[in-house]
Amino acid sequence: MPLTVLSIAFLAVYAIPILAPGLPSSVRQACEVANIVIWAVFGLEYVIRLGLSGNRPAFVRTHWFDLLVLVLPLLRPLRALRLITALKVLNRRTQALTRGRLAVYVAATTVLITVVGALAALDAERAAPDSSINTYPEALWWAIVTITTVGYGDYSPVTVEGRLVALTMMIGGIGLIGFVTGSLASWIVERIAADESADDNETTVTRSDLAGLRDEILQLRTELAALRSTSADAQAPPDRE
Amino acid sequence: MPLTVLSIAFLAVYAIPILAPGLPSSVRQACEVANIVIWAVFGLEYVIRLGLSGNRPAFVRTHWFDLLVLVLPLLRPLRALRLITALKVLNRRTQALTRGRLAVYVAATTVLITVVGALAALDAERAAPDSSINTYPEALWWAIVTITTVGYGDYSPVTVEGRLVALTMMIGGIGLIGFVTGSLASWIVERIAADESADDNETTVTRSDLAGLRDEILQLRTELAALRSTSADAQAPPDRE
Amino acid sequence: MPLTVLSIAFLAVYAIPILAPGLPSSVRQACEVANIVIWAVFGLEYVIRLGLSGNRPAFVRTHWFDLLVLVLPLLRPLRALRLITALKVLNRRTQALTRGRLAVYVAATTVLITVVGALAALDAERAAPDSSINTYPEALWWAIVTITTVGYGDYSPVTVEGRLVALTMMIGGIGLIGFVTGSLASWIVERIAADESADDNETTVTRSDLAGLRDEILQLRTELAALRSTSADAQAPPDRE
Amino acid sequence: MPLTVLSIAFLAVYAIPILAPGLPSSVRQACEVANIVIWAVFGLEYVIRLGLSGNRPAFVRTHWFDLLVLVLPLLRPLRALRLITALKVLNRRTQALTRGRLAVYVAATTVLITVVGALAALDAERAAPDSSINTYPEALWWAIVTITTVGYGDYSPVTVEGRLVALTMMIGGIGLIGFVTGSLASWIVERIAADESADDNETTVTRSDLAGLRDEILQLRTELAALRSTSADAQAPPDRE
Structure with missing residues (x-):
C-alpha cells in the first residue's frame, strides 16, 4: 500500500516537468531530486526483500521484472515503466x-x-x-x-x-x-x-x-x-x- | 420498436447537414432542433425507465452504456454513438x-x-x-x-x-x-x-x-x-x- | 473441371491487357470480347444450375456468392473476383x-x-x-x-x-x-x-x-x-x- | 553442434561487410569468400544427408525448408535466412x-x-x-x-x-x-x-x-x-x- 502511494508520487514528479516545461528551474530540480529519492526507496525495498528471502538466487529469478524496472531507469524516459509494477499488485490478488x-x-x-x-x-x-x-x-x-x-x-x-x-x-x-x-x-x-x-x-x-x-x-x-x-x-x- | 424508428430519424437529421453542407440555414437549424428533440426524448425515456426500476443504483450500473451515450453527445460528433444502442436491442434477442x-x-x-x-x-x-x-x-x-x-x-x-x-x-x-x-x-x-x-x-x-x-x-x-x-x-x- | 479451365482463361484475358498496356488495340479488343464471352458462359451455367435445382429460392440463397460474383463484374476491376469461385471448388472437397x-x-x-x-x-x-x-x-x-x-x-x-x-x-x-x-x-x-x-x-x-x-x-x-x-x-x- | 557454430560464423561474415561499409576491399572479399565456403559446406551437408537417407524423394519432401534456404541465397540478401535453420534445431528438442x-x-x-x-x-x-x-x-x-x-x-x-x-x-x-x-x-x-x-x-x-x-x-x-x-x-x- 505505501508502495502504491509512492508509485503515484513517482508518476507525479515524473510527469510534472514533462507536461510543464516552463517551470522555474528550482521546481524542476526538486522534481528530479524527488524522482531519484523515490527510485532509491524502491531500490532499498528490493534489497530488503532480497535479504529477507531464504533463497536469494530464486528470488532474483522470480522477481526479474522488478530488477529490470529498477535498472532500466538509467535511461531516463524508461523510468515510467516503474508504474507497471504497481499493476502487478493487482495481479497478485x-x-x-x-x-x-x-x-x-x-x-x-x-x-x-x-x-x-x-x-x-x-x-x-x-x-x-x-x-x-x-x-x-x-x-x-x-x-x-x-x-x-x-x-x-x-x-x-x-x-x-x-x-x-x-x-x-x-x-x-x-x-x-x-x-x-x-x-x-x-x-x-x-x-x-x-x-x-x-x-x-x-x-x-x-x-x-x-x-x-x-x-x-x-x-x-x-x-x-x-x-x-x-x-x-x-x-x-x-x-x- | 418506436425507439428504433427514432434512432433512424436521429441518424437522418444528424447525417443530412453533414453530407449536404450547402443547405439553406433554415433547414440546418430544423435538423439541429430535431436532433435536440430526439436527444431529449431519449433522455426522458432513460429517466422514466430509471424511475420505474425498483433498484435505481443497480439500474445505473447495468445501463451505464445508455447513460454514457446520453451524456457524451455534448461533444457533438459523438452523438452518432447513439445508433449503437439500437444494435444492443439485437443483442438482447x-x-x-x-x-x-x-x-x-x-x-x-x-x-x-x-x-x-x-x-x-x-x-x-x-x-x-x-x-x-x-x-x-x-x-x-x-x-x-x-x-x-x-x-x-x-x-x-x-x-x-x-x-x-x-x-x-x-x-x-x-x-x-x-x-x-x-x-x-x-x-x-x-x-x-x-x-x-x-x-x-x-x-x-x-x-x-x-x-x-x-x-x-x-x-x-x-x-x-x-x-x-x-x-x-x-x-x-x-x-x- | 471445365469451369476451372475457364477460370484460368478468364484470368489470362483479364491480366494480359493490364500487364501489357502497349498491346495493339485489336488484341485488347479480342481480350475484352473473350472476357465478356467467358462471363456469359458463367452466367449461363448459373442459370442452368438454377433451372435444374428443385427449390429455386433456396438455390439463390445458398449460392449467393456465385450470384454476387456474377453481378459485381459490371464494375470492371472487380471481375477478377470470379477466380475466388474456383477456390470454392477446393473447399467442397x-x-x-x-x-x-x-x-x-x-x-x-x-x-x-x-x-x-x-x-x-x-x-x-x-x-x-x-x-x-x-x-x-x-x-x-x-x-x-x-x-x-x-x-x-x-x-x-x-x-x-x-x-x-x-x-x-x-x-x-x-x-x-x-x-x-x-x-x-x-x-x-x-x-x-x-x-x-x-x-x-x-x-x-x-x-x-x-x-x-x-x-x-x-x-x-x-x-x-x-x-x-x-x-x-x-x-x-x-x-x- | 558444429553446424550451429558454422551458422554463427555465417552471420558474422554476412553482417560485418554490411555494418562496416568502409572496410578495405580485401577484408570485404575475405568475408565474401568465407560466406561462399560456408554456403558450400551447408550444401555438402545437405547432399550427404540426402545420400544417407533411405528414401530420397521423402527426404526432399520433409526437408523442403533446408533446400529452399540452400537455393534462395542466390539472391544475396536472403542468405541471412540460413540462420533460421539453426533455430529449427531448437524445435526438434x-x-x-x-x-x-x-x-x-x-x-x-x-x-x-x-x-x-x-x-x-x-x-x-x-x-x-x-x-x-x-x-x-x-x-x-x-x-x-x-x-x-x-x-x-x-x-x-x-x-x-x-x-x-x-x-x-x-x-x-x-x-x-x-x-x-x-x-x-x-x-x-x-x-x-x-x-x-x-x-x-x-x-x-x-x-x-x-x-x-x-x-x-x-x-x-x-x-x-x-x-x-x-x-x-x-x-x-x-x-x-
Whole structure:
C-alpha cells in the first residue's frame, strides 16, 4: 500500500516537468531530486526483500521484472515503466480469475501504458530538432495510433529513446490484441458449447450418473447381507439338531 | 420498436447537414432542433425507465452504456454513438447464439461504426484548416483504413474530436479482428475435433456405456433375488423337519 | 473441371491487357470480347444450375456468392473476383479437414487474392492522374502491404474502384490473420493438452476403465451363478434324505 | 553442434561487410569468400544427408525448408535466412512442450528475424538512390515497425530485394501475433476453466470416482466369497450326517 502511494508520487514528479516545461528551474530540480529519492526507496525495498528471502538466487529469478524496472531507469524516459509494477499488485490478488476481472485489468494496463508511454516519448522527442512529437496531446495521439498497431505515420519517433518507448508500446499493442482475441475466442467457444449442451446432455457422464450406479451396488450389498443372515439362520438349526 | 424508428430519424437529421453542407440555414437549424428533440426524448425515456426500476443504483450500473451515450453527445460528433444502442436491442434477442448469427451481428456493428464514424469524423475535421478529410468519400475511406488497422496515413484526423472518433474506431477494429479470429479459432477447433472423433469414439465414456453397466448390475440383482428365494425354499424344509 | 479451365482463361484475358498496356488495340479488343464471352458462359451455367435445382429460392440463397460474383463484374476491376469461385471448388472437397489442408487452402487463397487484387488495383489506378500505383510490381507491393495490414502508406489507391479492391483485400487480410491465429491457438491448446495428459491420465475416465469395471461385475455374476448351483446341490441332498 | 557454430560464423561474415561499409576491399572479399565456403559446406551437408537417407524423394519432401534456404541465397540478401535453420534445431528438442518454452522459442525467432531482416534490408536498400534506409539503426527501426504490423511508413523499402525481405518479415509478424494471441487464448481458457472447476467438481467423473465404485464391487465379491464358504460349511454337516 505505501508502495502504491509512492508509485503515484513517482508518476507525479515524473510527469510534472514533462507536461510543464516552463517551470522555474528550482521546481524542476526538486522534481528530479524527488524522482531519484523515490527510485532509491524502491531500490532499498528490493534489497530488503532480497535479504529477507531464504533463497536469494530464486528470488532474483522470480522477481526479474522488478530488477529490470529498477535498472532500466538509467535511461531516463524508461523510468515510467516503474508504474507497471504497481499493476502487478493487482495481479497478485486475482485468485478467482473471471473474464470480467481480466478485462478490467488489461484495460487498466493498456490505458496506463498509453498515458505513461506518451509522457516518456514526449520527454525523449521534444529535444530532437526534426521531431514531430512536441506537445502532450500529439504524444498521446501517437501513443494511441501505435498501441492499436494502426500506425498512420503522421507522427513517429526519431530518437533512440523514443523508439525504445515505441517498441514497448508495440509489444503492449500485440499483447492487447492477443488478449482481446483470446478472450473473445474463449467466450465464443463457451457460448456455443452452452447452446449445444441442451442436445448434448444425454450423452455426457456426470457424478450423479455414477451416484445412481453406486446406489444400486449398495442395494445389492444390502440384499447380499440379508441373504447371508438368512443363510446363517438356515445353517444354525441343523447345528442345534 | 418506436425507439428504433427514432434512432433512424436521429441518424437522418444528424447525417443530412453533414453530407449536404450547402443547405439553406433554415433547414440546418430544423435538423439541429430535431436532433435536440430526439436527444431529449431519449433522455426522458432513460429517466422514466430509471424511475420505474425498483433498484435505481443497480439500474445505473447495468445501463451505464445508455447513460454514457446520453451524456457524451455534448461533444457533438459523438452523438452518432447513439445508433449503437439500437444494435444492443439485437443483442438482447440472441438467446440461442450460433456462430452465423454472431457473424451477422458483428458485421452489422462494424458497418454501422464505419459509416457513422466517417460522418462524425467529417463533421469534426471539415472545419479544421489543415485537415485532409474534407468529403464523405474521403471520410469513409479513412474510416475503412482505420477500422481494419491498416492505417496508410494518407488521411488522418487533426482535431481532438476527430481523434476521439478515431480512438472509438480503432477499439472497434481490434474488437472486429478479435471476433473474426476467435470465431475462426473455435470453428477450426470444432472441425478438427469432429474429424478426430471418428477415431476417438472408442475411448470416451457416454451415458449409454453407463447404461450398459447398470443393466448388468440389475441382472445381478435379479439373479441374487432368485438365489435368495431358492435359499429360502431350501431352509423351509429343515424347519418343517 | 471445365469451369476451372475457364477460370484460368478468364484470368489470362483479364491480366494480359493490364500487364501489357502497349498491346495493339485489336488484341485488347479480342481480350475484352473473350472476357465478356467467358462471363456469359458463367452466367449461363448459373442459370442452368438454377433451372435444374428443385427449390429455386433456396438455390439463390445458398449460392449467393456465385450470384454476387456474377453481378459485381459490371464494375470492371472487380471481375477478377470470379477466380475466388474456383477456390470454392477446393473447399467442397475438404471432407476430412486437417490443419495442414486448411493451411494450404488459406495460403492459396491469400496468394490468389494478392496477385489478382494487385491486377485489379493497377487497372483502376493507372488512369488516375494523382495515383502512385502505376506498374504491376508497385501494385503487388501495395497489395502485400495492405493484406498484412502493415499499411506503410507509400502507395495507396485514390480511385473509388481501387479503394473497393483495397477494402476486399483488407477484409481478406483480417481473415488471414484470424485463420493463422485460430490455427496456432488450436495447435497450442492441443499440444499442451497432449503433454499434460501424461500426468492427467490418472484422473480421466475412458471406456477401458469402464470395461475393467464390467469385467469385475461379470466375475461377480459368475461366482454368484456358482454359488447358486452349490446352494441348489446343498438343498438337493436333504430332499433325498 | 558444429553446424550451429558454422551458422554463427555465417552471420558474422554476412553482417560485418554490411555494418562496416568502409572496410578495405580485401577484408570485404575475405568475408565474401568465407560466406561462399560456408554456403558450400551447408550444401555438402545437405547432399550427404540426402545420400544417407533411405528414401530420397521423402527426404526432399520433409526437408523442403533446408533446400529452399540452400537455393534462395542466390539472391544475396536472403542468405541471412540460413540462420533460421539453426533455430529449427531448437524445435526438434521440444519434446515436452510447455507454454513457457514455446514463448521463449517464439521470442528468440522474432528477435532473430528482426535483427537479420534489418541486416538484409540494409544490404539491399543502401545502394538504391531514393532509399530511406541507409544506416543499421534505421533498418532495425524499420524492421520493428514492420514485424509488429504497425507500419508508420517513415521508412519503407524501394528495391525488389528489400521488399522480399519485408514480405518475409510481415509473414513473421502475422505469425508472431498469431502465436501471442493463440497462447493467451489457451491460457485464458485454461485459467477460467480451472476457476470454474471448483463449482464444476461435483459433476465431473474422474478415475477416483470409478475407483470408489470398484472398491465397493470388490467388497461385494469378498462378501459373496464369505457367503459361499459359509454356504459350503452349511452343506458339509448334512453330508456328514
